[in-house]
Amino acid sequence: MSIVIKTEGLTFSYSEQEHNILDNLSMEVKKGEILAILGLSGSGKSTLCYCLSGIIPHVYSGKLSGEVRIDGHSTQEMDMTMIATKLGIVFQNPETQLFFPMVESELAFGPENLCIDRDEIKKRIDLTLDLLNIKEKRNEKTGHLSGGQKQLIALASVLTLKPKILIFDEVMSQIDEKGKNAIKDIILQLKKEGKTVIMVSHNLDNIDIADRIMTLKNGRLKRFEESL
């Protein structure tokens, strides 16, 4: 099985902090798997997501050493636009991801930025809304949607970029049971399409769909079984 993300000796601390949030962390993510990363609040899960998605070092800075490779390329050597074509991240709070008043413009923004032509963008939006079962939301105002629906739009805005790898950072923590099950079904569907999914959680409830579970503690990842 091929490896889509590999980190080697990944070590990170935020600016003006001594403490390493990630400490010599090495991991591999296999193509097509659902990998769950479990850890207590404050254990560095989001920081790890930022490193895996290039947000660190391209957006947030700090002291970074070691390497993160996506498809064999170091994130330090790729720009965010190139990374966005390979990997998409959905944040815990959808408000941080949504910028436009209307759903359709939100979904078109990413591919427009990549200069993809209008017909293709329309096709991608149609397919994504269909996959997420939210076709009727196309012309709605984002601000009028519930938290769970906003989370789906945030996910949709990532999917229109057609990334092969998706990171979900605690996306289920603010939504009801029905919303959680909808997101789990979507993750399983994405896996069926051959995508790789990394899902981060602080409890076991939401990760029954994972192929593999790792726990993050003291800046390192361990197999879940070893952490019991």
Ligand SMILES: Nc1ncnc2c1ncn2[C@@H]1O[C@H](COP(=O)(O)OP(=O)(O)O)[C@@H](O)[C@H]1O
């Ligand atoms: N932008 C930041 N600047 C400084 N410290 C931060 C920043 N973001 C997170 N931290 C600190 O890093 C640690 C890990 O945070 P985080 O990665 O958000 O953990 P988790 O997602 O597991 O809750 C925490 O102690 C947090 O206070």
Ligand SMILES: [Mg+2]
């Ligand atoms: Mg977090």
